[in-house]
Every structure is written in C-alpha cells, then in structure tokens.
Amino acid sequence: MAQRVALSEGGNKKPSRVRVAVRLRPFLAQPDERDDGPCVRGLDSQNLEIINWRNATESVKYHFDAFYGEKTTQQEVFLSSVKPILPHVLNGQNASVFAYGPTGAGKTHTMLGSSEQLGVIPRAVREVFNLVNAKDANEGWDYKIGMSYLEIYNEKVLDLLSPNSQDLPIREDKDKNIFIPGLTHITISSFSDFDSHFVPASLNRTTASTKLNQRSSRSHAVLLIKVVRTWRALHHRQQTGKLYLIDLAGSEDNRRTGNQGIRLKESGAINLSLFTLSKVVDSLNSGTAIRVPYRDSKLTRLLQDSLGGSAHSVMITNIAPEYKYYFDTFSALNFAAKSKLIVNKPFTRETVAPPVLTVKRARETHEAQESGTE
Ligand code: ADP
Ligand code: MG
Secondary structure, X not given: OOOOOOOOOOOOOOOOOEEEEEXXXXXXXXXXXXXXXXXXXXXXXXXXXXXXXXXXXXXXXXEOOEEEOOOOOHHHHHHHHHHHHHHHHHOOOOEEEEEEOOOOOOHHHHHOXXXXXXXXXXXXXXXXXXXXXXXXXXXXXXXXXXXXXXXEEOOEEEEOOOOOOOOOOOXXXXXXXXXXXXXXXXXXXXXXXXXHHHHHHHHHHHHHHHHOOOHHHHOEEEEEEEEEEEEOOOOOOEEEEEEEEEEOOOOOOHHHHOOOHHHHHHHHHHHHHHXXXXXXXXXXXXXXXXXXXXXXOHHHHHOOOOOOOOOEEEEEEEEOOOHXXXXXXXHHHHHHOOEEEEEOOOOOOOOOOOHHHHHHHHHHHHHHHHHHOO
C-alpha cells in the first residue's frame, strides 16, 4: 500500500503548478423537475459565485486560473487551456489534461464532445499531428506518434485496446519514467488512424458500462499520446514526450447515494484515487510541498511523471448549474479553488424564485441525505 518514502522530485526545482480552469455547463431544465434556476453563476473570466447554503444572505466567490461560462465553445476551451501546452510534448516533455467533476456536469462533453462539437481529445490529437507535420525535416529529428488507452477501475489498470486484459502493474524506470509493462501501444500515422483505434475502444467501454451499472462514471479513462523523436544523425538519441488526456470518474459523494457491497467498494476506490489526486494537486499548488503523495493511488502513481515536476498540467473542473448538483458543485469548487471568499451579499438570482426558500430546500435535502447514511 502507501509507501512513505517517495519524496517530491529530486533537486531544488519547485514542481510546476497545475493550471485550474472551471467550466459551467448550460442549464438543462428537465420538464418534470421544478425549475429553481441556477445556483451558481460566472462573474468574469476568472471568478464565479455560488449561493451559500449556510446563510442565504451570503454568496461564496471563487477565483480560478480560468472560468468558462455556459456560452464558452469547445474551440475556446481548447485554444486557451490545451493548445498552448502541446508543443512541449514534441520537445520530450510531459503534459496532462484532466476533466474533473460530478457525473452529468460535462466531463465527457469537454474531453470527447460529439461529432458536431469536438472536444479536447480529437482537437489535441489533430494538433499534435499538425505540429509534427509542420516540423522542418532539416531540423534533424524524426517523429513517431503512438497511443495507449486504459481505464482505472476499482484501483485496477485495464487495457482498453486489448479487451479481456487483466490488471496491469505500474512501474518506474531508473530515470523515474512511469510505464506499464504489457500495455498495448499502437503507432499511429494520422488522425484517422488514431480514430480507427480509439472509437471502437471507447465503444467497448460504453457497452461494458451499461452492463456494469454506470461503470463509465466510476472509472477513469486515460488516453496516452506518446511522441518519440529520434535524432537522425545519432540514432540512439531519443526524447519521449507524453500527453495524458483523462476523463475522470464522477466526483459525486457516493456515500450519499446509498451504495452497498461492490458498489460501495468501487466508491471507496474511486474516492481514494480522486482524494489522492486532490492531495497531489493541493500540494503542488500550495508551493509548500515537502511530499507529494503520488504513490497513494493508481491514478496519481501513473501521473507521477506527468503532473507537477517539469510537466504541464491542466485540470478542467466541470460543474452544473442546477440545484440537484449543489453539494457536489460545492465540493468540486473547494477542490479546484485557488481562493475563496465569502461575500456578504445575497446570490444574485436571475429567476423569481425566492432564494431563502430554495436554499432551505437544498439544505433539507442535504441533511436528509447525510442522516440517511447513518
Ligand atoms: P459527464 O461526463 O461529466 O457525466 P456529460 O459530458 O455526459 O457529463 O454531460 C452531461 C450532459 O450535458 C450531456 O447531455 C452533454 O451533452 C451536456 N453538456 C455538457 N456540457 C455541455 C456544454 N458545455 N454545452 C452543451 N451541453 C453540454
Ligand atoms: Mg462522462
């Protein structure tokens, strides 16, 4: 289990911060639900406010590296948070982009999107090919792009490109690179080549999820794009850059949904990975880290060489505006926030519903859920 020996990266170099962006998806009114209006709203490109359930005369204001409101397009998210880090991957550096947040808040929309609204994954892979193709052959490097695709489910590492595979181990080589022996790695020559492997593997995952009760919201889907460049004049000179694109498991508190048995075990495992991820991001971003607890979960162990250190990392926290997400939104924001401020001013409502009543309702729901788990 957890070992206490792994200290943060050697040397005096401070590990790099994780850039934190929050994306609020549009309000999706369900015809059969009472429409209380949104409980969270953006203020500007870095700040948002949420109603304070403890005191309706207050709202809580949060500050992030970036805030994307409901009108932000897929293109805008990609251009401002993801595209700038991609050139580093061609220079042998590592990068990671992950979507965090409760189920239903827009993680898969952000990472994968749809054929009309392509998400981060197709855009980033296309851009990596564009960057490689734009390289001048006279520079002397030959580039090769490859992919792996895996799922971390219940603290097991499963190869999505090789169905029926068993739990795979995570190892570290003498240069502190993390790798997975036995994981399928496919060399890809174009975006459509990528798509031909990625789409069926994603479908496999979706099919498994309907059988196994929303497994997809309980597992972390990890796509790895690896760029290896070889110095033509000196063939043993190689540099490898890794890009992780991750659709995380839902961050909702499963204790509140009354899971039992296997589901409860899953929740515990998911909570361990997400909880450890939050500790890792916290210790990287607080700047006072003595020990970054990468080894405490599979997810963070896998990301050890691609999150913090010299890597470039972005976390996109997805949130939903509806009241039923209120407490999961609150905890996702507390995970993501650089700072938070309680403002002595009621949340600005955009609907006519009296705020006190709706807050009271949210609190009662929360308390009922809390007592239901005892
Ligand atoms: P998650 O993966 O976090 O469970 P999804 O990405 O599946 O959430 O999003 C839930 C629903 O909301 C989907 O129907 C999705 O299409 C929609 N949605 C999410 N984000 C947006 C957005 N920014 N704009 C429009 N629709 C969105
Ligand atoms: Mg999803």
